Amino acid sequence: MTTPPPDGLIVVAKADCPTCRLVEPLLAELAAAGPLRVYVQDDSDYADALPDTLYDETLEQSWRLETEFVPTLIRMEQGREVSRTYGWDKSEWRTISGLSGLGEELPAMRPGCGSKTLEPGITERLELAFGDVQLQSREIDVSAEDDAIEACYTRGWSDGLPVVPPTPVRVLRMLKGTTRDPQELVGLMPPDLVPCTVEKVAINAVMAGCKPEYMPVLLAALEAALEDDFGLHGLICTTMFGSPLIMVNGPIAKAIGMNSGNNALGQGNRANATIGRALQLIIRNVGGGRPGEIDRATLGNPGKYSFCFAEAEDSEWLPLAQERGIAAGRSAVTLFPGEGVQGIIDQKSRDPESLARSIAQSLRAVDNVKLAMAGDAVLVVSPEHARIFIEAGWSKQHLRDTLEQLLMAPGEDLLVGAGGIAEGIPARFKDKQVPKFRPGGLLIVRAGGTAGMFSAIIAGWAASGPVGSSPVTREII
């Protein structure tokens, strides 16, 4: 606890501010009329003849008084502020001081200077030192090491790429991106099932390179990943390829500058790159899901560094999140246990029937052409391909229905051993028509640059559905 400022007048000043120097001769007059405390932000002889001038070396008092400019003149009564002005404004100073002849020879007005409390990087330090936020994470002193980034590598906190060292100031700045309490529990983080707080999310977001404004997306993505339907525990530990892919819908994608256009599935956009990476770092650092340890992936996929993009929403096609129950105009994330990207090149189809057949044939490659109802898939349709469907009046649902029809296959072709291939589905499907995907197992999004008659398949985990992982959509609040 700090002692509240005394009743009377308070002036906060800086010696190197010309306006503070301008009003300095008036301070004796104010002190003679009643109690006056002067806080000086820089080391000087400013107003040192007055009885109650204090050097605010730590800036604590200036910060507590929420000083933005110097000079600032404040009147306190019964422990509470009743009036304030800043800079030199003759009539304001006269009103607040009650001295009607104050500063007669001075000009009517002079602007002040910025308070030292608002210099870059200072505000967060003052908040950490004097504010209410109490960060709980263990502090690790790396001053004996040459380079903080190398120190992060040494401790095993990195995915292989450099991380931004999570200093308390950076973490506090990241926490400004959410209204949630730093100590709020987001969930139990698999595979170690340890409590993950908003603060731990923020630390890993700093390391990934996120901006604070990404926090709501990251928190929603983490909460979606932690829903039981998503089966994150098994997804982290599996020998197979998959890992969380984040797809973003709604106005927040544009607001934080996400890429849904050229190279949407590739590198180069900060939000796409760092939101996906932050989720992976949380899995690694908080959950303990490290490759070669409990992450048993045989091959993995490059998306395990980061896999996150936004849908290029088109008024003619229902966005993914709305298909999955989110209201129009709201933002949401959809989590999918994605593998890598398989391109579909079709530069010749000009009608939706041909293009749908072309895409359906390509989708058969998911998992293995002889497997069915194992892994889900995301079909990413580029604008030039989407246009062919949209101009022919095909909705996403129509495309999905058509693909599902085209993907029915005679069971006998897929059986174990059929075609001289041991892999395949059980003999009980011999006389049945077999769908490639389980119901609801084919997701369609529109993304990509406006030139290029390509689409892409992102295959899911071969343990899709209740046995393993189902896609999860969650609104971003």
Added chain:
Amino acid sequence: MNDSILLDPTAENAPTQRARLLRPDSLDGKVVGLLDISKPRGNVFLDRIEEQLAALGITVKRYSKPTFTRPAPTALKQQIAAEVDVLVEGLAD
């Protein structure tokens, strides 16, 4: 910016290792549980272990998790803990 203090991004699990329970000197009179995590062909492996243990006159109880993708349900873990002295769990196929 001073980078010398970093905040720990991990779960801060205590570094000290948990001591394991002592292994039994003998399985005589013990009940052995076999937990099938529901990976393909795990049952083949566990069937063979059961045969061998049974040949030694050891009581065996079988359990299986609903899916390998999630930790065992709490009720199952409690049941196993109540019914057996030793558990063998197959971790992968």
